[in-house]
Amino acid sequence: MDLQTSVHDLRGRMGRSYFVDEAVEQYLGGLQPAPGSCVTGLLAGQSSPQRDFVVLAVQTPYRESEGQPKASRGVSPLDDIDVEWVTEHAKQVSRMLPGGLCILGLFLVTPPELAKDAQNSLKRLIFAMEKYITKGRLWELSEEDVTDRVTLHICSKTKKTVCKTFDVKDPKSSAKPADWKYQTGVSSSWPMLTCSVEVDLLIPLTGSSSDNTDKCMKDGLGRWAKQIEAAYCLINGRQALDDSELISGQKKNLKTAHRQTLPARIFVSDEQSELDERSSALVRVCSGSIRVRGVVHCRAYIHNNKPKARHAAQAIKRDIINTVCSRVEMFLEDLLINEGSHKGLCSGQQALPRRVFAPMPISGLSVCDYMFPDESTADVAERLKEMLDCETPEEDIDTSLESKQLFSAVSGSETTDSHSDDSTKHATSEVQAENPKIQKASQYYAGVAVAAGIALLATATSLLYLNE
Numbered sequence: 001m002d003l004q005t006s007v008h009d010l011r012g013r014m015g016r017s018y019f020v021d022e023a024v025e026q027y028l029g030g031l032q033p034a035p036g037s038c039v040t041g042l043l044a045g046q047s048s049p050q051r052d053f054v055v056l057a058v059q060t061p062y063r064e065s066e067g068q069p070k071a072s073r074g075v076s077p078l079d080d081i082d083v084e085w086v087t088e089h090a091k092q093v094s095r096m097l098p099g100g101l102c103i104l105g106l107f108l109v110t111p112p113e114l115a116k117d118a119q120n121s122l123k124r125l126i127f128a129m130e131k132y133i134t135k136g137r138l139w140e141l142s143e144e145d146v147t148d149r150v151t152l153h154i155c156s157k158t159k160k161t162v163c164k165t166f167d168v169k170d171p172k173s174s175a176k177p178a179d180w181k182y183q184t185g186v187s188s189s190w191p192m193l194t195c196s197v198e199v200d201l202l203i204p205l206t207g208s209s210s211d212n213t214d215k216c217m218k219d220g221l222g223r224w225a226k227q228i229e230a231a232y233c234l235i236n237g238r239q240a241l242d243d244s245e246l247i248s249g250q251k252k253n254l255k256t257a258h259r260q261t262l263p264a265r266i267f268v269s270d271e272q273s274e275l276d277e278r279s280s281a282l283v284r285v286c287s288g289s290i291r292v293r294g295v296v297h298c299r300a301y302i303h304n305n306k307p308k309a310r311h312a313a314q315a316i317k318r319d320i321i322n323t324v325c326s327r328v329e330m331f332l333e334d335l336l337i338n339e340g341s342h343k344g345l346c347s348g349q350q351a352l353p354r355r356v357f358a359p360m361p362i363s364g365l366s367v368c369d370y371m372f373p374d375e376s377t378a379d380v381a382e383r384l385k386e387m388l389d390c391e392t393p394e395e396d397i398d399t400s401l402e403s404k405q406l407f408s409a410v411s412g413s414e415t416t417d418s419h420s421d422d423s424t425k426h427a428t429s430e431v432q433a434e435n436p437k438i439q440k441a442s443q444y445y446a447g448v449a450v451a452a453g454i455a456l457l458a459t460a461t462s463l464l465y466l467n468e
Contacts, residue, residue, distance in 0.1 A: 016148055016165055017179040018104075020054040021186040023362040027057045031109050033156055038077045039109040040086050040125065042093055045187075046100050046303055047146040048311075053303055054104060054150075055187045055363050058389045060089050078114055078121045086125055087132040092387050094133050095326045096367045098357075099193070099300025099319025103133060105150030105165075112157050119175060122151035123166060130168040136218070136329065138225035139321050142314070150178060187363050188259070191247060191307070193235060193300045193316045195264040199324055200293045204286040217290065217328060225321045232267040233313035240264075240313035245306055259364065264300075264316045296323055297355055297401040301365060323368075327352045330370060354402045356380055358392045371399065 024043075033039045041059035045052060063085055086106075094103050106125050110118050126149050141147075148165040155161075163180035167173040203220030205213055233240045240246075247260065300315035331352050353370035358380070360367055367388060369380045377394040384392045 015176050015178045016052060016146075016150070017181065018052045018054055018150060018163065019186055020180060020182050021056075021363055022182055022184050024054055024057045025182045028107065028109075028152075028154060029159065031059060031154075031156075033077075033109050033111070036077060036111075038081070038111075038114065038156075040081060041107050041109075042090055042103055043105045043107055043150060043152065044093065044097060044101055045104050046301070047102070047104065047148075048303055048305065049144050049146065050305065052104060052146070052150070053186050055101070055365060056360065056388070057107060058093065058387070060086050061386050061389070076114065076117070077110070078117055081121060081125070083125060083128050087129045089387070090129045091133045095322075095330075096369055096384075096387060098366060098368055099298065099317075099322070100190075100302050100315040101365070103129070105152070107152040107154060109154045109156050112155050115153065115155060115162075118153045119151070119162075119164065122153065122164075123175065126151055126166055127168060127171060136325070138218075138222050138325055139229055139318050144311075148176075151175070152180065187301065187303075187365055189304050190301045190365070191260045191262055191304065191312075192366075193262050193264045193302065193312055195266060195298045195316055195320070196295055197266055197298060197320050198295050201291065201324075203290045203292070204284060205288045205290065206284065206286060213290075213332070217332065220290075221325055221328065225325070227268050228266070228317050228320055230269070231317065232269070233317065234265040234267075235309060235312055235316075236262045238309070240309035242310060243308050246302060246309050246312045247304075247307070262312075264298075264313070266317070266320065292324070292328060292352070294352075295402070296320070296327075298323060299357075299366065323355055327355075327370060334372070354399065357398045357401065358384060358396055360388075361390055369397075 031039050031041075039059050041057060043054050044056040044058075045054040047053075063082070090103050097103075106122060106129065108118055108122055108125075130149060147167050147169040149168050150163065150165050153162040161180055163178045164175040165178045166175060201220060201224055203216055205216050235246065246262075298316060298319045300312070300319045302312045302315055331350070351373045353372045353375075355368050356371050356377075357366040357368050359365070367384070369383055371377075371380055377397045377399065380397050381392050381394050384390060
């Protein structure tokens, strides 16, 4: 057994530590379930190998058809928990989190008499939630990714808390005790990474059914996601590959520290793709294609506990993948609702929803939402209230980072000469690298940097669908 494994096992036996923002303490303290009922909710923040940080708590909203829960005669309130609704809420909130932030776990507020049974309910919920929100995830977990998820039980009368974790990669795992510590300004000085990335994806469709479309989209996006994961990343002009500190010489002083904004640049190499094309080319008869094209704005936060450059690069890359895939997923969902799944996809072009940002109360971190062309900031504010249980003035919602311009589409019968990676074009950052080594290899990087004077283009999709 090597030293690294020994340290990992020792941490596992000792239990994880959760450093929780005071805003979360205030929010949880104000929750009071109706008599004979309980309250469920999500805990979000950031994990690291050493410790976890909780910066957001939000209760599960009531279904419109249900309203406030009422006690059922002879039935435990724990049995009335709607697992499907809790997991769907988790999925929606996970879409609204920028890079570096994720759903860390769940909380459950119950009356004292249900305390003994609460842990079983939390375990059932945490595994169902993790399975649902990771089902369509396209980036790969690394060896350092934390697979422990936290559960917090709160007694509605005494406010006593019990914090435990479950390893979600092991369905048979048992609960482990964990430390739950409240602190002031947990995320107030976390650096923010920003990046604008050009996307140009052409995904061929080999059939007309909705199931086939979903499969083709997942395959195409999956290949593109692997390219993003393998891409070169510059943060603040430096290549982010190693274990060097993201910000050297950083002094931790929460009272005077200000959040730093670090520009990131992503470069996808085309060299390996060209080699693969020559070895795995094939002719494919396509019934149509979907093209996703435009510039997306991405951002990520990284904790200030001596963060490593490669962890920051990983956070911004995952945000790139998540925001593109979420928008395509939402777009297809919207098409099925508007057109009816029996009709399949219709020819034409439509705009994918724009990404907009809004500040979270107290912490200063941003969350995001996706605004369709026929929506306004009022719709965004309403969703933030429903999903995150927070009031957001419309003027605080930043819609300026992605514009509304669309791309043209062309349709027609085609037989494509493709290979396993030919369905994806490539993403590039807006600005070319100044690093001489990167410049030398620029012939292998897909695309050309967008000139600084050109306005950002909102992501658009062209649907090329052929009539049979």
